[in-house]
Amino acid sequence: MTQNKTQLDVDADGVLTFLQITDTHLFGKPEGELLGVNTRDSFLAVMGEVAAQKRPIQAVLATGDISQDHSAESYALFAEQMQNLTEPCFWLPGNHDFQPAMNAAFEQAGIAAAKQLVSEYWQVILLDTQVMGVPHGQLSTAQLEMLKAALDEYPDKYALVLLHHHAIPAGCAWLDQHDLKNADELFDLLGQYQQVKGLLCGHIHQEMDQQYDQLRLLATPSTCIQFKPQSDEFALDKKGPGWRYLALLPSGKIDTQVHRLNGAFYSGDADATGY
Numbered sequence: 001m002t003q004n005k006t007q008l009d010v011d012a013d014g015v016l017t018f019l020q021i022t023d024t025h026l027f028g029k030p031e032g033e034l035l036g037v038n039t040r041d042s043f044l045a046v047m048g049e050v051a052a053q054k055r056p057i058q059a060v061l062a063t064g065d066i067s068q069d070h071s072a073e074s075y076a077l078f079a080e081q082m083q084n085l086t087e088p089c090f091w092l093p094g095n096h097d098f099q100p101a102m103n104a105a106f107e108q109a110g111i112a113a114a115k116q117l118v119s120e121y122w123q124v125i126l127l128d129t130q131v132m133g134v135p136h137g138q139l140s141t142a143q144l145e146m147l148k149a150a151l152d153e154y155p156d157k158y159a160l161v162l163l164h165h166h167a168i169p170a171g172c173a174w175l176d177q178h179d180l181k182n183a184d185e186l187f188d189l190l191g192q193y194q195q196v197k198g199l200l201c202g203h204i205h206q207e208m209d210q211q212y213d214q215l216r217l218l219a220t221p222s223t224c225i226q227f228k229p230q231s232d233e234f235a236l237d238k239k240g241p242g243w244r245y246l247a248l249l250p251s252g253k254i255d256t257q258v259h260r261l262n263g264a265f266y267s268g269d270a271d272a273t274g275y
Ligand SMILES: Nc1ncnc2c1ncn2[C@@H]1O[C@@H]2COP(=O)(O)O[C@H]2[C@H]1O
Pocket: 065, 095, 096, 135, 174, 175, 178, 203, 204, 234, 273, 274, 275
């Protein structure tokens, strides 16, 4: 049993629908830019498009790297946008996040700290893979124990596990050095629980959708800069900022789509070599 658990209602068809927003890399100052992209502008443009889509959701899932500069103001900006929505937001930290400021800002904004979302047919578990000060990720013993306890608690509910870092290579050598270092421990644990249907992450600033044994491994583009897929050297992609909808069905199936803005406006410095 995790200390932070909340119930979520399904829709009339028994479906649990989420919006995933990730890797916003916000700054405290409105003019903050990451490799030539104003990350506040691109985030607000994504949220504007989400509002226009009027897609019914039960909650927002924010999967890390919300701030680029650790500032309280950057988290307050994110929280403000979440408060404009009627649905709750649940979140986990990325390697760039500063958890004391993140916790304080989200608590002040009334954004829940729950890391175990329980519904009629599914549960969603949010993990912390941050290793302070470095880009790669690691699941602590406590995080693995929390995961195991949540899966033991609801053997009859399907499960989707969320984390910031990718657990299998994305195909970019420069980026795959910053993956989840103990992915094997995670897969060993998940292999004991047939009810787990997938992993969902951010971090790689590109889309991933791969089957790995019984698990569907999903990653979602950033709301700001995009990384060029299958590139061993650091390179930006011209694709636009993105977000993902997920529908968790009573059958255990995951329906999901990535949406993107037109890449022309937020493609960043083509010759950037990193940050
Ligand atoms: N040129 C680079 N080579 C290796 N790592 C990089 C480079 N540029 C950025 N990074 C790191 O790789 C990380 C991947 O995405 P993040 O936004 O987590 O933060 C990034 C940086 O910490």
